[in-house]
Amino acid sequence: MGIDDYEGWFYNHASPWLKITGDVAGGECNVYVGDCGNYAxxxxxxLVGNHHAREWMSYEVPMMFIETVVYYYGMAGVDNDGDGLVDEDGWDGIDNDGDCLSLNSSNQDSNGDGVAxxxxxxxxxxxxxxxxxxxxxxxxxxYIIPMLNVDGNxxxxxxxxxxxxxxxxRTSGWRKNLRDNTVTGVTPIPDVDEEVDEGCDGVDLNRNFQFEWGAPLGATGPLFPGMCYASGPNNDVYNGPVDTVDQDEDGKLNEDHVDGKDDDADGLIDEDWMGGNSEPETKFIQDLTEMNDDDGDGASEFKVSLTWHSFSELVLWPWGHCTNCYSPDDEYLVYHGQVMGDMTNYAPMQSSDLYPTTGDxxxxxxGVHNSYCYTIEIGNAFHEYPEDIAHTAVRNLGVPFYMIEIADDPRYRAIVGIENxxxxxxxxxxxxxxxxxxxxxxIGLCLDTTFPFTTDINRTHLMWRLVEPTRQQDDFGPTEWIAVEWEKSAFVESAATCILLDGSNGTIVEAGIPVPDTSVGKIHYKAMLGTTNGAFPFTYPTLEEGGNYYEISIPYRAGFGSTILSLMMFAFIATMVWGGLGYTLKEMFNDDRDALGLPAEMRTKGDS
Incomplete structure (x- = not known):
């Protein structure tokens, strides 16, 4: 495949995407897909937006996310609401600082959803x-793909x-991409007029992924997998053509579709699929996913993934292809789904509880890459009114940041969340x-005795920095502090015990801040913890406890010498200062001496 294979069928637009990480120009680089900044x-x-062309909010939200990251990255704490507090109302769907509640009751439901x-x-x-x-x-x-279906959009x-x-x-529109279909589902056989046939053209990209591709009983899709008929059943969710290649060359066709099982008992798994990933847009997602192997273990690195859709105000998670079925991670998928539901006031549910789908x-x-994946159904229309775009985007802004936070180990993040x-x-x-x-x-840190923290200083450490006011800084605050580099100190286990916030017993680990005794200023400090299974970071203090870091003032601590030497120094200085002053005064009032520099003719006889 070449890069042109990712371009849309009709307008030839490729899906734009963006890689965001610290030092994105460094790390390993996959030249084939242009993916640099890879760190094991x-x-x-x-994060993927706009599988479906008509769902305009599904790319408005990721674009606002990108804007937020670009603007605030590397910035010192900002009082965004002008109430004199910094970082006191983060993404959780709650008015933590009472700003909204302080408004007149008529203004407390500014988005008009009925919830003040x-x-x-x-x-x-x-x-x-x-x-x-x-x-x-x-x-x-x-990795963010704000608009996957550019041609269709x-x-x-x-x-x-x-x-x-x-x-x-408002609640209709073009859904699919612009693949040129025929009644047999075999392409490409171009239309005579080379125009889009709205009765049959296009593939639903969110039915074109390989896992459980097709149309089992009860799922939405064509009456027969890969078949599209003008004005026929489920044409709007046409899932693409049936595969015609015998991938394992065993003389059989499509006998081992992608479901994680060895359907034909030949010792291979999912090697002769029925269909799916036939479209340039889904091929791009597949390659970007499966070529992302930073540590070389053969598995994709994506531990979490998110796709934006509209509409219905829902948070959905797998499975979608079956009803009354549950994934091996159901308890943990449910936990994160409920958290994001609380953040947005959207209804959380398993995807198939809405309706079953295949190939999504x-x-x-x-199912294939073990990535905790969520679908967010945004808003109340495919094409929102312009006046509803801003507040709808703001309402959903915290979700991608939450997904990014749990990307280190979503299963363990759910466990510690459930167990508090x-x-x-x-x-x-x-x-x-x-x-x-x-x-x-x-500096001490009180930990639960069961918390599996790692002693690797790159993961578990006390971060600190010393900020020292200077005469050039009239207003020494966060703007100047942001330029001061953070240092790391390792935590060391101790025999001391402590009481956790829930009243149970904990254990103390301690780190030392090696500040010179002669230093004067303020020390900022915070703890960052990593676990033995790779989760990182867990940060303290939390925003509820005091913001991004704690601050202590450091006085001058160096000694001033011994008492005897101090007295001797005082006597010496007093002798020199007061003795010199006395001699000067004596000379000033001596009538027998002329002023220094007096001409010879003006001197007295005694001076000759």
Whole structure:
């Protein structure tokens, strides 16, 4: 395959995508797909918008996410709402600082969804942490495809509905890409007039992934897999042509479709598929996914993935291809889905509870690559009114950041969330820190005895920096501090015990801050923890406990010498200063001496 194979059938548009990570020009580089900035120790996340052409909000939200990252990355803490507090109202769907509740009741439901001071309302989730954004970018590899179906979207916007689609196509529009189909499903056989046949052309990209591709009983799809009839049943969700290649050359065709099983008992799994991934857009997703192998173990690096759709205000997770069935990770998928449901006030549910589907993105990403995958159904229309775009995007902004955070180990993140483990741990606050007269400053961290933290300093450490005011800084604050590099100190286990926030017993680990005794200023400190199974970072203090870091003031601690030497120094200085002053005064009032520099003719006789 070449790069041209990813271009759309009709307008020849490729799907734009963006890689976001710290030092994206470094690391390993996959020249074939143009993927640089690959680091084996950074978890990967895929974010995809606009599988379906008419779902315009499904690329508005990822574009707002990109804008937020670009603007706030590397920025010091900002008081976004002007209330004198910094980072006090992050993404959780709750008005943590009361900004919304302080408004008149008539203004508390600014998005008109019937919920006062809920997700998307003015004053809710408006003061998030810029440091959190920076930390996530520096420790993750983010692949974002804001518009997968460019060809289809252009057709919907220019031909099918028009630029003001909310007026005439609010809950309708062109869904598929622009593949040129025939009644047999075999392509390409071009139309005589080379125009789009709206009765049959196009493939539903979210039915074209290989896992459980087809149309089993109860699932939406063509009456027969890979068949498309003009004005026929389920034409809008046509899943693409049936595969015609005997991949394993055993004389049989399509006998081992992609389902994670050895259907033909030949010792191979999923080697002779029935169909799917026939489209340039889905081929691109497949290659970007399967070529992303930073550590060379043969498996894709994507541990989580997210796809935006519209509409219905839902959070969905696998499985989608079967009803009354549950994935091996159902408990953990449910947990994260409920968290994102709370963030957005969207209804969380298993995908097939809405309706069963086959060949969809999330079933493939989870079923084949074990990536925790979620579908967000945004808003209340395919083409939202212009006045609803901003608050709908804001309402959904926290979801991709949550997915990025759990990308290190989504299963373990769910476990600690369910068991409430990490929220009971705490880092010693400034009031609990004793600054010794000299030497390192000890900082304690109280951990649950079952928390599997790693001793690798690259993952578990105390981060600190010393900021020292200078005469040039009239307003020494976050703007200047952001340029001061963070240092790392290793945590060491101790025999001391502590009481966790839930009242149970914990254990203390301690790190020392090696600040010179002569230093004066402020120390910022925070703890970052990694686990033995790769989850990183768990940060303390949490935003609820005090923001991005704690701060303590450091006085001058160096000694001033011995008492005897100090007295001797005082006597010497006093003798020189007061003795010199006395001699000077004596000479000034001596009448027998002329002023220095007096001409000879003006001197007295005694001076000659």
């Amino acid at each position: 120790d950074r978890p990967d996340v895929m 001071c809920g997700p998307g309302d003015l004053g809710v989730d408006e003061d998030f942490s810029e440091q959190f954004i920076t930390d996530m970018i520096n420790t993750r590899e983010i 252009r057709y919907d916007r220019e031909e099918y509905c028009g630029e003001s689609a909310w007026e005439n196509c 993105f999330c079933d493939w990403h989870y 483990t990490t929220s009971s741990q705490w880092l010693a606050s400034p009031d609990e820190i004793h600054v010794p007269k000299n030497g390192d400053i000890p």
